[in-house]
Amino acid sequence: MTHLALSYAVRDFYDLDRNLIPLTFLRFLAIVLFLTGTLLQPAMAREPRRDPVSMRIRILYLGADAFGASPYPTYVIDPLTYIVALTSMGGKTQTEIDKKMRIYMPRNYLDLVAKYDLIIMSDTVANFQSHYVQWLRDSVIEDGLGLLMVGGYGSFGGVPYLESNWGATVLQDALPVICIHLGWDQGDQSISQAGILEIVDHEDEFVTSLPFDEIGPYGVFHGVNIVKLKQTSELLANYRKSAGLRYPLMVYEEIGKGS
Structure with missing residues (x-):
């Protein structure tokens, strides 16, 4: 599962660059990958949660489109995972969002922790009612659930043109980084402003399990959420700009009973 998750993201970048997809689409893929818990099993001491009967890892996927540049299709076909997607939350009224959450979210907190092992939030706008965030x-x-927040306009602290500050919610406690309100690097404005993936911990088991040294010019990210590391988190990779600026790109942390 660990290998499929990130190799899928890397493969998307190969395909997108090769087919010259416009930057307006690429910016949604120029993501901060703050990988926590279940997806970083080789680097973590804890065993991931899973269904005790089927032994599959059960995933709740929240946020952007589940297809296109998304890990969702990989998890659908992976025999080791089971995934439910609650998507298309952007561009709707709050009334529509609340209705969709009532219909498709777990009925209560005990239902959530009984049915899922990992939560993926991909470009998810902070427009959930407070009890869901709690x-x-x-x-x-x-x-002890795992949490993976994937970067984008709706992730972490949002961007100047989309108010979505997860740092102002209680979810900040469960993230391995400190969200910066409206913190976004404008690498999605032109090729020259893009950043590249720069591995920091070359000895980490998760890093060595994937061919980052072969990514070459395709390891380009057109924009990134700007965040700060927590003292207890582990930095695996940075987003490096041509001017020498660096922002955290891949971070994980064991938090409470989960990660």
Whole structure:
């Protein structure tokens, strides 16, 4: 599972650059990969949660489109994972979002922790009602679920043109970084402003399990959420600009009972 998750993201970049997809689309893929817990099993001391009967890792996927440049299709076909997607949350009224959450989210907190092992939030706008956010936070810290937040306009602290500050919610407690309100590097404006993936910990088991040294010019990210490391988190890779600026790109942390 670890190998499929990130190799899928890397493969997307290869395909997109080869086919010259416009930057307006690429910016959604120029993501901060703050990988926590289950997806970083080789680097972590804890065993990932999984269904005790099927032994599959059960994933709740929240946020952007589940297809296109998304790990969702990989998890659908992977025999080791089971995934449910709650997507297309952007561009809707709050009433529509609340209705969709009532219909498709787990019925209560106990239902969430009983049915899922990992939560993936991919470009997810911070427009959930507060009790749902509390569930997400508590499921990681109190009940040991894994959390993966993938960067984008709606992730972490949002961007200047989309108000979405997860740092102002209780979910901040369950993230391995400190969200910066409206913190976004404008690498999506032109090729010259893009950043590249720069591995920091070359000895980490997760890093050595994937061919980062072969990514070459395709390891380009057109924009990144600007965040700060927590003292207890582990930095695996940076987003490096041509001017020498660096921002955290891949970070994980064991938090409470989860990660």
